[in-house]
Amino acid sequence: MTNLNINPQTPCPCCSDLNYDQCCQSFHLKIKHAQTPEQLMRSRFCAFFLKDYAYLIETHHNDFRQGLTEDLLAQEPFPQWLSLEVSKSSIDGDTGKVTFQAWYQLDGDIDAIHESSDFIKQDGLWFYTQGEQKDAIYPKRNDKCVCRSGKKFKQCCGG
Numbered sequence: 304m305t306n307l308n309i310n311p312q313t314p315c316p317c318c319s320d321l322n323y324d325q326c327c328q329s330f331h332l333k334i335k336h337a338q339t340p341e342q343l344m345r346s347r348f349c350a351f352f353l354k355d356y357a358y359l360i361e362t363h364h365n366d367f368r369q370g371l372t373e374d375l376l377a378q379e380p381f382p383q384w385l386s387l388e389v390s391k392s393s394i395d396g397d398t399g400k401v402t403f404q405a406w407y408q409l410d411g412d413i414d415a416i417h418e419s420s421d422f423i424k425q426d427g428l429w430f431y432t433q434g435e436q437k438d439a440i441y442p443k444r445n446d447k448c449v450c451r452s453g454k455k456f457k458q459c460c461g462g
Contacts, residue, residue, distance in 0.1 A: 316384065317345035317346065318345075318388070326349075331358055340392060340393075341401050343362060345389070348384070351384055352384040357373055360373055363431050367432040382408065383408045385413070387403060388403060389401060389403045397425070398423055398424070399423075400422070402418070403417070416436070420432075420434040441461075
C-alpha cells in the first residue's frame, strides 16, 4: 500500500524545511541511511505520511517489533498526518533519543503522538526500538496551527 506518489520538489512531510528530494526521499529509496536518530525519526514520520509501511518495518529493530507487520500498519483507520515537531534529540554512543509530537487529524479531531523514542545503532545503521508515550501538548489559541497553514490555531484546526 506504499504511496510514494509525491512530487520530490515539494516540502518534505517531515517538516524539516527541505524539499522531499533533499531530505527523506534518499532514505526511502535506500540510496542513503539516516546518520542520526533525528534523521531516522523524521524519515519514519514521512513514511507514515506516505504509507511506506515496508520502510517502517525495516527501520524498526527486530527485537522490539512485538509482532508488528506491514499488514498491521496498513489497517484502517488512516489518520491524516499534519506535521512533526521535534523538541529534543540526543546521541550517546550507539544509542539515541528523540522527543517529538506527530500531529494528525482523525474523524475531524486533532491529536498528537507525543513520544520520547529510543534508537540504537547496529552495524552502522540506526533503528527505532521503543518509545515512552506522553500527553499531547496542544498549541495555545494564538500559536501557529499544527497543520502548517500559517493561520493561528484558533482560526484553523483549533476553531
